[in-house]
Amino acid sequence: MLGKIYLDYAATTPVDPRVLDVMQPYFSASFGNPSSVHRYGQIAEAAVESARETVASVLNCRPDEIVFTSCGSESDNLALRGAALAMREKNGANWIITSRAEHHAVSKTAEHLEKYYDFKVEWLDVDKHGMVTPEMVKKAVCDKTALVSVMYANNEIGTINPIQEIAEICRANGILFHTDAVQAAAYLPVDVNALGVDLMSLGGHKFYGPKGVGALYVRKGTALVPHLTGGAQENGLRAGTQNVPYIVGFAEALRLTHEEREQRAAHVKPLRDRIIGTVLEMIPDSKLTGHLESRLPNHASFVFKDVDGNLLLQLLDAAGFACSSGSACKTGNPEPSEVITSLGFSHDWALGSLRVTLGKDSAPEQVDSFLKVLPSLVDQARKLNQR
Amino acid sequence: MTKVVVAMSGGVDSSVAAALLKQQGYDVIGMMLRLWSEPGKEESNRCCTPESMALARRVAAKLDIPFYVVDAKDVFRETVVQYFLDGYARGETPNPCLLCNRQIRWTFLLDHALALGADFMATGHYARRRTADGGRQELLRAVDLAKDQSYVLHVLNQEKLQRALFPVGDYPKPEIRKIAESFGLPTASRHDSQDLCFLAGDDYRNFLRRNAAELMRPGQIVTREGKILGEHNGLANYTIGQRKGLGAGSPVPLYVLGKNAETNTLLVGTQEELGSRELTAREVNWVSGEAPMESFRAEVKIRYTAKEAPAEVMPLDNGSRVRVRFDAPVRDVTAGQAAVFYQGDVLLGGGIIQ
Secondary structure: OOOOEEOEOOOOOOOOHHHHHHHHHHOOOOOOOOOOOOHHHHHHHHHHHHHHHHHHHHHOOOHHHEEEEOOHHHHHHHHHHHHHHHHHHHHOOOEEEEEOOOOHHHHHHHHHHHHHHOOEEEEEOOOOOOOOOHHHHHHHOOOOEEEEEOOOEOOOOOEEOOHHHHHHHHHHOOOEEEEEOOOOOOOOOOOHHHHOOOEEEEEHHHHOOOOOOEEEEEOOOOOOOOOOOOOOOHHHOOOOOOOHHHHHHHHHHHHHHHHHHHHHHHHHHHHHHHHHHHHHHHOOOEEEOOOOOOEOOOEEEEEEOOOOHHHHHHHHHHOOEEOEOOOOOOOOOOOOOHHHHHOOOOHHHHOOEEEEEOOOOOOHHHHHHHHHHHHHHHHHHHHHHOO | OOEEEEEOOOOHHHHHHHHHHHHOOOEEEEEEEEOOOOOOOHHHOOOOOHHHHHHHHHHHHHHOOOEEEEEOHHHHHHHHHHHHHHHHHOOOOOOHHHHHHHHHHHHHHHHHHHHOOOOEEEOOOOEEEEEOHHHOEEEEEOOOHHHOOHHHHOOOOHHHHOOEEOHHHHOOHHHHHHHHHHHOOOOOOOOOOOOOHHHOOOOHHHHHHHHOHHHHOOEEEEEOOOOEEEEEOOHHHOOOOOOOOOOOOOOOOOEEEEEEOOOOEEEEEOHHHHOEEEEEEEEEEEOOOOOOOOOEEEEEEOOOOOOOEEEEEEEEHHHOEEEEEEEEEEOOOOEOEEEEEEEOOEEEEEEEEO
């Protein structure tokens, strides 16, 4: 639309036309409130419940274990706040364990619980690839731990965490385990039983669904204190009239993603590898951030020494390429991101981060033209930085 | 398509500048600087509050142009704020906006603009640029003399002027408001405060107390004859021509005539002593790029808000300094401010008063 090349699919994705099609009837034609008694309500309710079944079948869980929310961040909020409060009420546990590389939706919620609810947070360091190892979790858990939250795949650096093994440790210690799978769901399997998680957050717009809708998987029997109180929607865990068309769109997008997961991954992975290989070879003082193998197939991320990442994004945008940096910052206030800093990079490296993420519509020619201009733009950004 | 970066502030003038250029068919990019404020007051810098940034972003969206914020905090602190502190340490009354225009707007931001592939950079300044014979660029006063801002642009040279566009300089201010309305742009002006942006609304004296307490040493108040009249509470607290608050017992009203940073003394005198016929200016910039060899007649402006006064300008040291001799004595010649020379509408150059 803008005549530009979009390489920021980790930020958001376009709504798949097939998804838009199934959403359409629920705006004006079938507009009922799912809680209503009459036929209008019944039709809307059926749409929401059918969506719930679709999501449950992809997640390999029961439909009543799915709570629809307004976004991935809300799912994280409900999981952390809801589970922490419920666990403390149950057995007095008041420690939350999470990592230094989490999305703000988790880390800021943990800080909030510490500041206003007297919880204690233990921040797990990550290794140099941004990974949380099972050993770290094993060392950290104790009988006062209410909840462990470790993301499935990192949004900034693409690293995939060993969720299954971490879940096993939590299970063995009788501790709830939440994973933020918002970034992972587009490319990784989200079978909650295979993963062994108790709580898992999803956001629709990361996998060609609409913005403004998410879901939280809540394992049967997991007590949560609702954070949005009111009506009894969503099992009493999330009050408010359901966003019917968006929930329908969410489910269809997830279904398509599940169906096409392998072919989508097979499409982006070689493009990603070409980006990583070329950048590291062509651009001096460049490093890959995150794990080389255990990373999202559509995700390439780097740091460049002595480059202002924000400036590089502006140069790229002006040249017609939409990318992102670690510190998603439109206000021109450069602070290195906590995630990049947690990897141990010094200031002169940490500010120069770049994230290039691919999607199902990314074409090899787009990657070629991107790789053609990037080295000179990094060079230009370096020159401006020296002033 | 010719590409132009517009330095935007969220105010009516730069917004209209962007709108006019877009209308004229330029490929327009909006840019805004994030400048420095004291720790804890980062959101209060008058030139880049969150509100003005949001406003500029809205204007850019309305005009359908890209918009980027460029961080200049470090370079602003190192150059402009340091210059401000150094000026007071020398007993002068510095005008950091001049340095900001030279170092931040027309160097730092211009470099960013050029890196984005821009051919020109535009600002919402009320001034004009004209191409003279042979391609030489002239800097002219704005059509609206009451709004003219060419004074702060006297630091520009040919290289920068080649890249400069001042789209609002051709219009009277009321016209700019009308144009803004016709484009559906916000019409608010940043209130014409003389306060410096990085003071974030605070008094400069408080700023100096916090950041350069050593400048606030008490010293003697003396007359030209060397008579000690009392004690001042730090030279930086006074401006040239100031009458009130001297606290020196005297039967006739006394005015601040000058400051001596070396001896930390404040020179005072009567109203008759206040006028000066002559000044010397250093670090002179000649817009044409060529310093005149001989004396010339000009109208000289000694501060942003002063009225021009006719004078003879004599280049010294190959034009890097000048001596200005006014036809009639002028009041409040203040070291640290700029003396800027005009012939008619044409700005010839200017330098810092010693």
